[in-house]
Amino acid sequence: MHRSAPRLTRILACAAVPVMLVVAGCSSDSDGKTPDKGAPQSSGGTSKEAPKDTTPSVAPAKYAELPEPCKAVTVKTIDELVPKAKSKAGTPSTSTDTDARGGCSWNGLVDKGLKGSQYRWLDVAFLRYESVDTLGSGEKRATESQAKEIAKLKATEGAKNVRDSVASGVGDQTTTVAYTLRKTGEDFVYATTVARTGNVLVILNYNGTGYAGAETPNDQKMMDGAVKATKDAVAAITAANK
Template identity: 60%
Template sequence: MHRSAPRLTRILACAAVPVMLVVAGCSSDSGSDGAPEASASPSPAAKKSPSVAPAKFTQLPDPCSVLAQKTIEDLVPGAKSKGGTAGKSSDAASRGSCSWNGLDDNGVKGSQYRWLDVSLLRYDSDSSLGVSGEQRAQQSYAKEVDKAKATEGAKSVKTSAAPGIGSEATTVNYTLNKTDEDFVYATVVARTANGVVTLTYNGTGYAGAKNPSSADLTEAALKAAKEAVASVESVNK
């Protein structure tokens, strides 16, 4: 059976072009116009929010109650207010602070000034960002340590790990000249789950009294920080 000339010419032309062009441009004898059939594209799956662990702690204690009265008496003799002075907070469940200060006047032996501050932070999990409360607290913990190390005017800055306090803790020691006196500082930053506690303790001697030693201040600050962390953990049980 002989093929018609036009049909034979068409077959030869299609055989001479690359295979991919044949598929797109050469039709069969069925009478198709060569246009590719439209295929339905699968619709993209709906994006789901990342799953994150819920925050362990849902509240914070009253910052002025995280330390026992005996602790305040030992660390801040002659405290102006044993109940402490609370810092302002627009969200007491997420942040708060309290401070104490006092001058222990020893007459001709001079005076000892002490200042103590406790700051509490709590972080919720954020499913929209896929970040847990604990991860956010870890980031905050690192920032608080860096902030203490970068205190303006601080001299002889030293940092050391503080094991046994919460999930992780760091002590930052330095001296700072204020009102023509050298103040000795010990700051302890601790994280427990999704909570961060920063405790700063400093002091100086007036009227010829010797300055407190960094070792003594640090020992007292570590004990107080451990007590504050325990208060955060206890209120969430």
């Protein structure tokens, strides 16, 4: 078939360019009037946004404040559980972070002359847990710590007559562990309550012994005393956060 000169010139020119340019401008034999349907189409310059993280954060901690440890147990309770306390105001424990932890202790000796003496010790500790995305809510962390503390108490080295009891109506969850431990030649009876209220853990220890022939304290009475003081401490947490 006879080809016109202009058309033949265009075909020869296209044959001389690199192959990748041929695809763009020489794929049609219709004088450039038909667009290349195989060429990639522009998306308009828009790009997809990175998916947003929809993972919910942990719930905020319930309590932001701790009570003053030495004021957390009422004077009335101290008088009952620690007669003749050396200081009803208590002795505060040392803490480098009073927003997260604190404690106080009381002790006293009642001398009954020929009937011997009764010694009592009471201490309370507060541990507050913040909510942390990588660790869980404050409540979850306090619950985990509570389980560990109870397990440690039950495994106290040298402890005898170990038993535990759940105290209802004290915080969210409360367990008291009682046991007898031989110290300084006497049998000391311990009752330690581990209570959780929200994101705060209360560990309250009440112990005592009878000296010079005095009767050894009854473990149930010691447990009851520990629970009584723990109720004061839990109420103090609520009051501190009003």
